[in-house]
Amino acid sequence: MLEVKGGEIGCQGGRWYRVRKGHRESIAPPFYQARDNSYEIREYLERLCGRESVEARMPFNQAMVFTDVDFNAQTFECPKERIVDRAELAVHTLAEIVSRLLDDGEARFRRHFPDRELPAPATDAQLLGVAQLLRPDLRLTSNLSATDMDLELIRLSASQLNALDLVKKNKRLRITGGPGSGKTLLAVETCRRERAATPYAKIGLLCFNRHLGAHLTDVSAREGLTTVRAGSFYAHIDQVLGDVSDAAATDPAYFRARVQRATEVAQVWPLEAKFDLLVIDEGQDLRDDASKLAFMDAILKGGLKDGRWWWFEDLDQILSPEESVLPSAAGQALFALLDGAPEAVVERNWRNTEQIARAAAKVMGRSAHEGSGISGPAVTTAAYQPGKEHATLEAMMKHVVLHQQGPEDIVVLSVRGAGKECYAGQATLAGLRLVPFDPSRPYVPGTLRTSTVFKFKGMESYAVVLADLDSLATERDRRKAYVGISRAKYALYILASPAAEQALR
The missing domain is CATH 3.40.50.300 (P-loop containing nucleotide triphosphate hydrolases)
Structure with missing residues (x-):
């Protein structure tokens, strides 16, 4: 997935900006849009070709193309290897650039899955079929940051x-x-x-x-x-x-x-x-x-x-x-x-995907308002047994969440109050150091940000792991779940008691 950005754009001190009419304007990290679009393509091919098909199992990679600037800034959102700027476009053909990006994608696959073989290569006929599938109906995710x-x-x-x-x-x-x-x-x-x-x-x-x-x-x-x-x-x-x-x-x-x-x-x-x-x-x-x-x-x-x-x-x-x-x-x-x-x-919900908006409405016993029109992944739920909350969260993070999301995009929210979280007193979770969420500070690699639904009101995150949902029996219980669910923009994972998890289905 190549996300092409024209005009003057850059990243300084971890903050992205573009220049319009001589003035800098802050923007959301554009690499997130490339990643979202890549996910939509993968899910689209899974629906049409089958989850285990060659077409859906091909390695996916994303890159940013800046046609009008020489991009020299350091940014954790997008490694240098996945950035194509004006200087590279001037001396290399598109075929050479694509070949380099494919090599990078293969190297990423081997780093992330050292015990797996590369998926079987697609045939020319299969690649042409993918091209035909993508041309007519694909709807790319809008950037609604x-x-x-x-x-x-x-x-x-x-x-x-x-x-x-x-x-x-x-x-x-x-x-x-x-x-x-x-x-x-x-x-x-x-x-x-x-x-x-x-x-x-x-x-x-x-x-x-x-x-x-x-x-x-x-x-x-x-x-x-x-x-x-x-x-x-x-x-x-x-x-x-x-x-x-x-x-x-x-x-x-x-x-x-x-x-x-x-x-x-x-x-x-x-x-x-x-x-x-x-x-x-x-x-x-x-x-x-x-x-x-x-x-x-x-x-x-x-x-x-x-x-x-x-x-x-x-x-x-x-x-x-x-x-x-x-x-x-x-x-x-x-x-x-x-x-x-x-x-x-x-009335209209501009923040959440349709799946998350429906989950928020359901927990309050209401129909969802007209939404953003953006389709995202299904909401993932898991039930925990009493006393096993932390172990269930650890397993979900290791085996599900971190395979689908980068830790920089995740905030773990507890429905319980501060100091009562299932991970209270723990230094790490799934190998990542736990730190309190602070929007004024940039993400630190190797960490996982945490908060509670009480402290996170008014905030949002690309992906939310909602933990400690013990009950949906009272109106206050449902409101806490509603606040937590609606903080997620694109991906939502919920860990709940068996009764609460069943009510969410």
């Missing part, structure tokens, strides 16, 4: 465009939608449009999740949205108090006290210090405590009753246990303001 969507707004569905229209017409608006429906994309876009319309307006962009807050901060800085103060909820608390919370703190009372103090500080701010507009992403994570709404009420001109705010949420992703004590009258009034606002609904 979150980065490209966030930075460029590649395409918007009718419901998303309707939401943007409603934002212009309403001072206060709730925008609801499922995973992959573009809520974060729209939250950032509303900030862009507000800044363009009112250059000096102070805009607060916040969410609860720390990783997502760091992403919003990065996007705002990269795009020069200087009047937008972006970050997580507690990053905004830190800014109001003028200090940083204790990184080792875990007591909820400590954080409640900081929220209370920050609210009291903001309540006496002069009007010009407050935000003209609040944009809240993943708002469902802020519904567990009325004090969080009270803080937002304090930092917004006019408060939640008369100020301008746009609130993005998916109520199916509420993971907090239900409060045993009702909010105060003031807290209930704030929730009433939120729930009484006009609502816009965004």
